[in-house]
Every structure is written in C-alpha cells, then in structure tokens.
Amino acid sequence: MLHAISPIHYLVLSALLLVIGTVGVLLRRNIVVILMSIELILNAVNINLAAFSRMHAQIQGQIFVLTVMAVAVAEAAVGLAVLIALFRNRGTVIADDLDLLKW
Amino acid sequence: MIDVLLFYFFSVLVLGGGILTITRRNAVMSAVCLVVSLLGVAGIFLLLGAEFLFVAQLILYVGGVVLLFLFVIMLVNLEAAARVRQFRKSWPVVMLAGLGLAAELLFLLCRGNLPETAPAATLPPNTEALADVLFSHYLVAFELTSIVLLVAIIGAVWMGQTRKAQ
Amino acid sequence: MVGTTILPAIWLAPGLPLLGAALMLFFGRAIDHDPDQPSRVPGIVCSTLVALSFLVAAICAWQALMLPGHRFEIRGGTWFAGGEWGLLLDPLSAELMLLIAGIGTLIHIYSTVYMSHDAALYRFFGGLNFFVAMMQILVLANNYLLLFAGWEGVGFASYLLIGFHYGRWQAGVAGMKAFIINRAADAAMVLGILFLMLKAGTAHYGGVASSAAHWSDTSITLAASFLLVGAMGKSAQFPLHIWLPDAMEGPTPVSALIHSATMVCAGVYLIARSSFLFSQAPEVSLATAIIGTITALVAASIALAENDIKRVLAYSTISQIGFMFVALGVGAYRAALFHLFTHAFFKSLLFLGAGSLIHALDGEQNLKHMGGLRREMPATFRVMWIASMALAAVPGFAGFFSKDAILGETLNAPNGWVFLIVGLFTSLLTAIYAWRLMFLAFYGEARQSRDPVHESPAVMTVPMYVLSAFCVLGGWVLPLIDWSAWPLMIASGVIAACGIWLAWRYYLVVPDRRAALDRRFSPIVDFLRNRWYIDALYEEQILNGTILRTASGAARADERIIDETVNGAAWLARQISRVFRWFDRWILDGLVRSSSGAVGFLSAPVRSLQTGFLQTYAFLFVAGLLAALGYYLTR
Incomplete structure (x- = not known):
C-alpha cells in the first residue's frame, strides 16, 4: 500500500468521510453539529470530484468543486440564519424538540 | 514516497477531525475539530494538484464557514444544549447503518475497475486553466452561482434580523 | 363619433371611487389596524381615486359638450322591468358631476390632515369614496x-x-x-x-x-x-x-x-x-x-x-x-x-x-x-x-x-x-x-x-x-x-x-x-x-303622542296575533326537526364518522413513520440509500 497513491485511495477516503458525516447527521441532537456534519459530507463529495478530475486529467471536475463550495457557503449561511430564528422563537437548538412536522 | 506519507497524514487529519467533530459535547470543540478536518481536505486538494481549490478551501471553509459557525455558537446559548444527552437514543441503529453504508461503499469501490496508479499526464498550471474554463464554458453556471449566493445573503439577513413581536 | 373619445368610459367616474370604497371595505382593516398609529394609506389611495374620477369626469364633460346636442347616453342592459343600467351625460348632469368630483377631491385632500388624529380612517375614507360614487350614479343615471x-x-x-x-x-x-x-x-x-x-x-x-x-x-x-x-x-x-x-x-x-x-x-x-x-x-x-x-x-x-x-x-x-x-x-x-x-x-x-x-x-x-x-x-x-x-x-x-x-x-x-x-x-x-x-x-x-x-x-x-x-x-x-x-x-x-x-x-x-x-x-x-320649537314639536307631539299610541296598539296586536302564529309555527318546526335530528345523528353522522374512522385505521402504519423528527426522516433516507446500493451490488 505504501508504494503509490492511486485514485482508489482518495475514493476510499471520500467514502469514509461521507459515512462519518452521515452518521453525524443521524446521531447528534444539536443542530449546530448537524450542520457541521453536512459540511463534512459536502467535503467528501469535493474530494471525490477533485480525485476524478485528476484521474481523467480534466479540469471540469474542479469547476464542480468550486460550485459545490459556493452552494455549501450559501447553505451554511441560510441554515445558520434559520437556526438563529429558530432559537429566538423556540429557545432550543435540539432537533428532537422540534416536532411540529408531526402529523 | 513523501507523497504517500503526506496522503496518510492528511487522511488522518480528515477522518480524525471528522470523527472528533461529531463526537464532541461542546460545539466550540466540534468547530475546532471541523477546522482540522477541513485543513486535511485542503491538503488532499494540494496532493491532487488543485492549488486553486486548496486556496479556496482555506479561505472559504476554514476562513468563512467555520467562522460563521463560531459566530452562531456565540449568538445561540448552547449551555443548555451541552448539558443534555448528545446522541439520539437510536444510536445503535444509526451506527449499524453507518457501518453498513461504509461496507457497501468500500465493496463498491473494490469491485469497480479503477486504475491502480495516477495518470502521468500533468494538468496545466491549475489556476489559469481553471479560469479559462470557468469564464468561457461555465460562465452561465458561474453567474447563476453568484445569484444563488446573493439570494442566500438576502435570505439569511432577512431571517436573522430581529422583528417586532406580533 | 369624431376622433378619439373616452365617453364610453364615463362609468369610471363612479367606478373609481366605488373601487376605493371596496378596497377600504375589504383591506382597510389590514392596512390600518393600529389605532395608535393611523395609517396615511387610506387617505392617499382614496384621494387619488377621487382625483382620477374628477379627471375622467372633466374630460368626459368636455367631450360631451362638443357633441351635437351636448348629450351622451349609454343604454345599458335591463335591470328589471322598466329599469336599466344606463348613464346619461348632459349639461345638467355634467355640472353636478364636475361639482361632486371637484369638491370631493379637494375635501378628500383636506381630510387627510383634518382627520389624521382619528383611528380607523379606512372607514372614513371608504365612506367618503362610497358617497362620491353613489352621488355620481345619482346624477349620471338615465x-x-x-x-x-x-x-x-x-x-x-x-x-x-x-x-x-x-x-x-x-x-x-x-x-x-x-x-x-x-x-x-x-x-x-x-x-x-x-x-x-x-x-x-x-x-x-x-x-x-x-x-x-x-x-x-x-x-x-x-x-x-x-x-x-x-x-x-x-x-x-x-x-x-x-x-x-x-x-x-x-x-x-x-x-x-x-x-x-x-x-x-x-x-x-x-x-x-x-x-x-x-x-x-x-x-x-x-x-x-x-x-x-x-x-x-x-x-x-x-x-x-x-x-x-x-x-x-x-x-x-x-x-x-x-x-x-x-x-x-x-x-x-x-x-x-x-x-x-x-x-x-x-x-x-x-x-x-x-x-x-x-x-x-x-x-x-x-x-x-x-x-x-x-x-x-x-x-x-x-x-x-x-x-x-x-x-x-x-x-x-x-x-x-x-x-x-x-x-x-x-x-x-x-x-x-x-x-x-x-x-x-x-x-x-x-x-x-x-x-x-x-x-x-x-x-x-x-x-x-x-x-x-x-x-x-x-x-x-x-x-x-x-x-x-x-x-x-x-x-x-x-x-x-x-x-x-x-x-x-x-x-x-x-x-x-x-x-x-x-x-x-x-x-x-x-x-x-x-x-x-x-x-x-x-x-x-x-x-x-329654540328653533321655532319645531324640534320640540316633533318630539312632544309626534314621537311621544301619536307614534307612542300607535306603537302600543301595534304592540298589542303583535302579542295577540303575530306572536301566536309564530309560536305555532315554531312548535311545528320542532316536531319536524326531531325526525330530522334522528336521521342526522344516526345515518348522516354515522356515515361521516365511519369514513373518517376507516381512513384513520388504514393510515395507522404509515402514520407511525411521520414522527415529525427531522432525523428520523434523514435516517429513512439513508436506509433507502443502503437498500438501493445493496440491490445494485447484489444484482
């Protein structure tokens, strides 16, 4: 394994980071940390895209990464604004306390 | 050889930072661990020859998004949230699902017929090449992204502002 | 008809203030809900509409006077026997129309300040607009x-x-x-x-x-x-x-x-x-x-x-x-x-x-x-x-x-x-x-x-x-x-x-x-x-005298004849409604309740999935991903 770094290494890394992020989203009760976990998932995707870009010697993959970054920033901004509004109105950041969607 | 060592170093940063991010009780600690993980990703970008993404990752994520998280953590009173149970009661099921997902993904990657070595062909100087493509073929996408950002800014400001109680 | 004429639009002269009155009726309370801070919007909106009405009236009056015979008439559809929706513009109605819209506009503007200390101005301006509209209909009717x-x-x-x-x-x-x-x-x-x-x-x-x-x-x-x-x-x-x-x-x-x-x-x-x-x-x-x-x-x-x-x-x-x-x-x-x-x-x-x-x-x-x-x-x-x-x-x-x-x-x-x-x-x-x-x-x-x-x-x-x-x-x-x-x-x-x-x-x-x-x-x-004692005369003689006597006589007739009839009708209605009540309770309500009960029973398994918790939904999403991947791998 030590002799060379192949694309498969990057893909495995990306997959593991994705799993960590997913578990974080499902596991944690604090919405702030859930949002952080979503950032981890997006970074896993970015690693994947960058690796394929390298593999195919095509720059387009990196364009995707840039777009994902922009969307991730937008998502973080909006998500955190919602969080602040939520905290102001409900006084909590625990996801389990927010069950208004219930039938 | 040094590449290999760097890859594993950064991988450890990424995965370790990630695991710590989702397990810390204190949200500030989570944010710090997130910084570590994101720095690792930046390093990975560098190894992949994407210097521009490296810089963007540092500025946007480490400089921007995490800072945003820290601000929000300051605004939101997290002491109450830190005292309660951090994990959902269904954590065994979630862990099982996570392990299953990991196994399936790894199996998928092993079965896939991917080349063992990176292609020798090197990309042209990264930032210029990126700019060439971004501002010619992907100009519309670029502009649309800027609109998305604008909408997000306005939306965030509107939602975040203090309104008179009804 | 010569040249361009807006005479057929004469209905706008009453129509615009009527629109203002309708706006105030339906949206006034929404605009002007805070009694401590009266909104200026009703005054501005209604004044503008009356001013526009004056504009329409002025142009129409001028164009009508240019016509041979100095009159213009819209024969509308039949309202009911003998009546119709028709407007007539001749020198007589034109004079009054201009007077109403013109003075109305000035007084609307004046009122925006005069009334500015009052609450619920949408009622005031809505009423004023309604008045202008009705007055225009009065003078323009044919x-x-x-x-x-x-x-x-x-x-x-x-x-x-x-x-x-x-x-x-x-x-x-x-x-x-x-x-x-x-x-x-x-x-x-x-x-x-x-x-x-x-x-x-x-x-x-x-x-x-x-x-x-x-x-x-x-x-x-x-x-x-x-x-x-x-x-x-x-x-x-x-x-x-x-x-x-x-x-x-x-x-x-x-x-x-x-x-x-x-x-x-x-x-x-x-x-x-x-x-x-x-x-x-x-x-x-x-x-x-x-x-x-x-x-x-x-x-x-x-x-x-x-x-x-x-x-x-x-x-x-x-x-x-x-x-x-x-x-x-x-x-x-x-x-x-x-x-x-x-x-x-x-x-x-x-x-x-x-x-x-x-x-x-x-x-x-x-x-x-x-x-x-x-x-x-x-x-x-x-x-x-x-x-x-x-x-x-x-x-x-x-x-x-x-x-x-x-x-x-x-x-x-x-x-x-x-x-x-x-x-x-x-x-x-x-x-x-x-x-x-x-x-x-x-x-x-x-x-x-x-x-x-x-x-x-x-x-x-x-x-x-x-x-x-x-x-x-x-x-x-x-x-x-x-x-x-x-x-x-x-x-x-x-x-x-x-x-x-x-x-x-x-x-x-x-x-x-x-x-x-x-x-x-x-x-x-x-x-x-004492105003020639006219008001007092009305009060003493007509209100307290004639009307009171008439009213008390009418009241007695009311008690004896009309009330008895009404009570009888009410008794009959109660008996009939008893039958309907039974039907309503056991047949209609039964149908309604059983249908809602059936929906509730059938939806029970799906309903338990709708916990309202964000992360449950996320977990279902991941489970779906797992299943899809598993299917793909074992295919």
Missing part, C-alpha cells in the same frame, strides 16, 4: 330607478359618516335621525317612481317625459307631489329640515361635502331633472316655491341665534337650498342650478374654514368662545372672508349673481312679489348671520383664554384657496346674468351692505348693549334659540 339607487346610496353613506364617531351618543342618534327622516321622505319618493313606471311603463327619463305629455293633470300633480316630498327630505326643506343640523355631529369634511355642497342638493337636481313634470303641475310648483320661501326665512332666522359654528352653517345651508326651491317653484330651473353651483363652492369653503378653526381650537365649536382669530389664522380668515362675502351676496362675489338671478325670476311667477319681498328680507338676515359668524369668530378680542393657536397646514389651506377662487369667479357666468335687472342688483347690494353693517354694529361695536337688547326682545330671542 332613469329614475338607478337615480333612486344612488339616492339611497348617498343616504347610507351620510348615515355612516354622521355616525363616524359612533362612540359618541349624539353622533349615533344624529345618524339615525337623518336616516329615519330621509326614509319617511323616500317612501313618498318610491311611490312617485312606481307611479311613474306604472303610467309610463319605463323609468327612463326620456320615456317618462314623452309619455307624460299625454297624462291627465291629476296624474301629473300626484307624481310631482310624491317626488317633491322625496326632494324635501333629502334637501332638508321645512318641515323635514330637522335632521340636517343634527347631522353636524359628523366630522366637518363630511358636513362640507355631503351636508352642504352635494347630497342635500340632490333634491334640487331631482326636481330640475323632472322639470317636464313640474312645469305641467302649477299647483305643485307653487307649493315648491312656498316651501322654499318658508324654509329660507325660518332657517335664516334660526341661524341668527345659533352659537355652534357648524349649526349656523347648517341652517344657512337649509336657507340657501330654500332659495333654490323658490327658483324651482317659479320655473327658473337654470337659476336654481346656478345657485346650486355657486352655493356648493362658498358653503363647502365655509365648512372647511370652520373645520380649520375647530381643528386649531381642539374641537371648540361655540362662537361665543372664539374671537380675535384674525391675527392667528390669517389664511383661514382670508378664505372665510371671501366665502362670507359670497354668502352675504355682496356684489361681485359668486353668491350675488346667482341669488339675484333667483330673485329676478320670482317676478315672472303669479304673485311673485311675495316671494321677492320675503327673499329680500331673508337676504338681509343672511348677511347678518354670515357676518355675525365672522365678527364673533375672527374680530375683536378672544373671549376665552386659550392656548396659542396655529394656522392649519398647507394641505388644508390650499384646497380652501382653490375654493375661494371659485367663490369670486364662479358667479361670472355671463350668459346667466341678466344685466337688465340692475335696479334689483342695486337693491340687493344695499341690503347686503346693511346686513353687514348691522352685524358689525350689534356684535362688534356695542357688545355691551347687546345683553340689554337681548333682554328686551327676549321672547323673540328665545323663540329663535
């Missing part, structure tokens, strides 16, 4: 039925606006008084219109006119009498005038627009519109002239003794409309409308000026408590000076020419000299009470200590300046001025000067001797202060 719709509409708007401050007991009572007296008169009017429709088979003016040419004298007299009673109610003519002074409980802009300039002149319009009937009914015309004379004299004399500034103006309005009725009665329809035109300007200006005073004095309406306001409120003083000159019929001002036209025409009638003499005497009284108001309010010294008062803002004074220009220029309608009656002009000029001089002597120069004089003539003064 048949009696549509006219009657507008007639009732303005009555309702008047009721709404008199009672705008419904928290005050007097305001609510005054609104009801106006409504009830008008209703009594309108009953006669409905009879008249039904009679016309019965005889002519249509309510259309032209149709009725051509048909009426062949009617017997009795029919025409009957129809004209009914219409006259309706007109007397709306125009506050003796003895139905008592509602108008009480209507002054409404906000001052309402008094200016509805209870002086436009609505109360609807009776004059009705008679002028029905001139083909009245000119064939000499007895009714004579009655009109006599009623007008009595009204003019009585109201002018009461105005002499009133102390409430708005009531002085209200009696003055009644008196001036009396003059118009005299003109109608002697067949001088043009002179009546001429006086209507000039009176609308100077009387609405007087009301707006009075409103400006009341606004500055925090609601003080008693003339005895005013005085010396000339220096503090120069703009209001100037416009009131012009308006009072016009009201006193000083030569050169608007009121002079129109009143002189009326007095000049009286001699054409049989025994016209009676009307002329009484008219000249009333003119003297008019000059006295008009200038009594001016001297008491503006001249001399303040008779009561008060906080420093300030002139009203420009939004209020500019509309007044516009109106004052019309008070000066509005009389110079040269085709209507008969210069050959110059001896009469000189006489009435002298009378106006005498009146002003008397007022000046009595109220300004010798105020000390006034008390002594008042004591010496105390029977007359008391008589006038």
